[in-house]
Amino acid sequence: MKPSLLILIHLNDASRASIEAAFDVVYAPDSTRRSAAIAARGDTIRAVLTNGTTGLTAAEIDRMPQLELISALGAGYENLAVDHARSRGIVLVNGAGTNDHCVADHAFALLLAIVRDVPQLDRATRDGIWRDTLPMQPNVSGKRLGIVGLGNIGEKVARRGAGFDMDIAYHNRKPREGSALRYFDSVVALARWSDFLVVATPGGAGTHHLIGKPVFEALGPNGFVVNVSRGSVLDTAALAQALVTQTIAGAALDVYESEPHPPEALLTLRNVVLTPHVGGRSPEAITASVDNFLANATRHFAGKAVLTPI
Numbered sequence: 617m618k619p620s621l622l623i624l625i626h627l628n629d630a631s632r633a634s635i636e637a638a639f640d641v642v643y644a645p646d647s648t649r650r651s652a653a654i655a656a657r658g659d660t661i662r663a664v665l666t667n668g669t670t671g672l673t674a675a676e677i678d679r680m681p682q683l684e685l686i687s688a689l690g691a692g693y694e695n696l697a698v699d700h701a702r703s704r705g706i707v708l709v710n711g712a713g714t715n716d717h718c719v720a721d722h723a724f725a726l727l728l729a730i731v732r733d734v735p736q737l738d739r740a741t742r743d744g745i746w747r748d749t750l751p752m753q754p755n756v757s758g759k760r761l762g763i764v765g766l767g768n769i770g771e772k773v774a775r776r777g778a779g780f781d782m783d784i785a786y787h788n789r790k791p792r793e794g795s796a797l798r799y800f801d802s803v804v805a806l807a808r809w810s811d812f813l814v815v816a817t818p819g820g821a822g823t824h825h826l827i828g829k830p831v832f833e834a835l836g837p838n839g840f841v842v843n844v845s846r847g848s849v850l851d852t853a854a855l856a857q858a859l860v861t862q863t864i865a866g867a868a869l870d871v872y873e874s875e876p877h878p879p880e881a882l883l884t885l886r887n888v889v890l891t892p893h894v895g896g897r898s899p900e901a902i903t904a905s906v907d908n909f910l911a912n913a914t915r916h917f918a919g920k921a922v923l924t925p926i
Contacts, residue, residue, distance in 0.1 A: 624650055624666040631906045654679050671695025685916050689905045690715055690896050693926055694819035708926040709912045715901035720772035722895035723814050723844045726868035730889045731756050731840055757781050762810030764803055765817030766792050773814050807834035819846025832858035840866045844895045847872040856881035870895040
């Protein structure tokens with residue numbers, strides 16, 4: 617008999633089909649179906665597939681007495697009730713490493729787009745405006761790139777920056793062992809040194825509004841910030857003020873505090889590029905994430921150690 621699996625996130629047909637081959641799936645990717653599914657099937661659910669944004673609460677965990685495995689599809693798990701799950705002896709896994717290249721690619725796409733003003737130049741071209749009436753934009757190559765969070769994604773961003781002949785430094789809670797990159801012990805100090813700041817740190821209480829007014833002031837009027845981490849890491853109101861007052865030159869965000877609703881304070885500003893949290897989404901990344909989940913789940917229900925524990 618297949619174990620019962622509650623899926624709380626949207627999946628394409630191919631991903632669902634591969635999972636349904638191994639599980640009795642209860643598919644509930646929105647709040648209404650989620651509540652109904654837990655009410656109707658909570659006592660039979662043995663595994664949950666979610667992500668860091670969608671999460672799983674302690675109250676929901678308590679309504680699933682047979683729950684023994686929780687998986688976040690991607691690397692993030694900030695909205696999972698991790699401690700509560702552990703107190704129940706539930707195994708926790710994530711998709712660490714499955715979409716790192718995709719997120720790093722997107723971070724650089726955003727950086728190039730905002731620094732080189734690609735969206736506005738595209739619009740101007742369509743309106744028949746020639747280059748002589750448009751402001752020139754700075755190079756990306758040869759500049760100073762600061763990375764907030766030198767984890768797997770941050771490290772891949774650094775490797776891409778090296779391809780642009782950039783001088784690269786980073787901030788973590790502590791220096792990363794074995795890294796030859798320059799380390800700053802505060803985000804403000806890193807921002808003061810940087811031309812561009814890419815934020816790739818995990819979400820959660822420890823990084824809430826880590827990127828705020830002091831960081832923007834340190835980054836300065838020629839600086840740009842890119843956020844591909846979690847919306848909660850960056851103070852949206854402070855960013856809007858920094859952009860309006862030209863405290864910084866521009867920002868590009870794939871994530872924001874109001875998800876899935878767009879950040880209203882930024883929508884009318886010219887010096888912002890926004891994408892709808894797609895940094896980790898590509899056919900290759902989704903396939904790898906689903907395969908990783910299935911490998912973890914297969915091992916768990918066979919009594920083996922999981923591959924990517926939280």
